[in-house]
Amino acid sequence: MSQVVATTSENEDEESFIDFLECYLSGNEVTGATPSEKVMRDNVIGLTLGAEGTTGITLSWFFWLLSKNNPLIEAKIREEITENLPCQPMKFTLEDLSKLVYLHAALCETLRLFPPVPFQLRKNEETDTLPSGHEIKMNTDVLISMYAIGRMRSVWGEDCYEFKPERWISEDGKIKHVPPQKFFAFNAGPRICPGREIGFNLMKIIAATVIQNYEVQILENQRVIPKIPFLKAIEDACEAILVGFVLAKSLWKLQRYWTGTAKERTQYTSSIEHTEG
Ligand code: HEM
Numbered sequence: 001m002s003q004v005v006a007t008t009s010e011n012e013d014e015e016s017f018i019d020f021l022e023c024y025l026s027g028n029e030v031t032g033a034t035p036s037e038k039v040m041r042d043n044v045i046g047l048t049l050g051a052e053g054t055t056g057i058t059l060s061w062f063f064w065l066l067s068k069n070n071p072l073i074e075a076k077i078r079e080e081i082t083e084n085l086p087c088q089p090m091k092f093t094l095e096d097l098s099k100l101v102y103l104h105a106a107l108c109e110t111l112r113l114f115p116p117v118p119f120q121l122r123k124n125e126e127t128d129t130l131p132s133g134h135e136i137k138m139n140t141d142v143l144i145s146m147y148a149i150g151r152m153r154s155v156w157g158e159d160c161y162e163f164k165p166e167r168w169i170s171e172d173g174k175i176k177h178v179p180p181q182k183f184f185a186f187n188a189g190p191r192i193c194p195g196r197e198i199g200f201n202l203m204k205i206i207a208a209t210v211i212q213n214y215e216v217q218i219l220e221n222q223r224v225i226p227k228i229p230f231l232k233a234i235e236d237a238c239e240a241i242l243v244g245f246v247l248a249k250s251l252w253k254l255q256r257y258w259t260g261t262a263k264e265r266t267q268y269t270s271s272i273e274h275t276e277g
Contacts, residue, residue, distance in 0.1 A: 051195055055202050057116035065110055065163050067218045073165060077103050081208050097204045104175055105168035107203050111185040114226060115146040146184045155182060
């Protein structure tokens with residue numbers, strides 16, 4: 001961590017990119033004054049763990065759901081992407097991403113059916129009574145299942161087991177507001193996931209980039225079931241093939257884009273400009 005901090009500080013003016021660590025190091029109105037190295041380390045680790053597994057698992061289920069039963073849904077998402085996104089991969093702005101309403105709805109639907117954090121454990125500090133009338137004594141462990149809430153008829157209706165992105169879209173074509181107590185995948189209340197919007201944008205960038213260029217087909221005869229604990233959410237590896245080629249040669253570069261330095265990201269972006277030009 002010390003090394004990364006030192007390198008980041010040295011390269012401060014090198015690029016126009018600004019990442020989370022740079023925000024912290026420079027101290028700005030969002031992050032406040034630069035905190036201690038220990039606080040930065042803990043936050044970077046927390047954010048990395050919180051972001052990576054959750055979005056990765058959701059995308060695995062998303063592609064599985066699309067390829068398994070839903071060619072029409074996939075076609076609709078592809079059409080929305082073609083209509084709204086510039087053709088260069090990885091050059092989406094937040095405004096571009098906000099136009100992907102149907103994709104957003106399909107990701108919500110995935111999170112409803114397969115929340116990557118499937119349950120949470122809480123302990124109540126004092127004896128309390130639930131709205132149902134059940135009394136919970138002080139210091140009782142309470143397990144809240146996001147997985148079960150997402151599949152309750154009383155909450156989502158008779159079609160609760162169906163994958164239906166439409167249920168998230170209002171009549172005026174926008175994403176419906178569903179209170180977090182109902183759509184519980186990100187938790188609710190003071191400990192609600194602070195990375196929710198980043199998570200949606202990350203997933204939309206990756207899903208759009210893949211769908212823009214590939215058709216994902218899941219290989220037959222696999223045992224694909226949810227697995228607890230969190231971070232191993234699919235029992236066996238779910239194998240898929242990508243059909244299509246437009247981006248094939250860039251897939252490894254895409255990965256470099258996410259994991260690489262700011263310099264490598266710039267090289268990647270200019271290599272796309274060069275190719276497209
Ligand atoms: C599909 C995406 C995501 C889902 C479903 C998700 C879900 C959750 C849930 C359920 C919690 C509450 C855990 C608890 O209280 O025990 C949580 C907390 C948290 N999430 Fe996310 N998350 C996602 C993406 C992200 C991303 C992208 C980031 C960071 C950029 C992030 C950062 C965090 C952090 C730091 C916490 C702890 C908040 C606290 O303790 O107050 N999450 N997330």
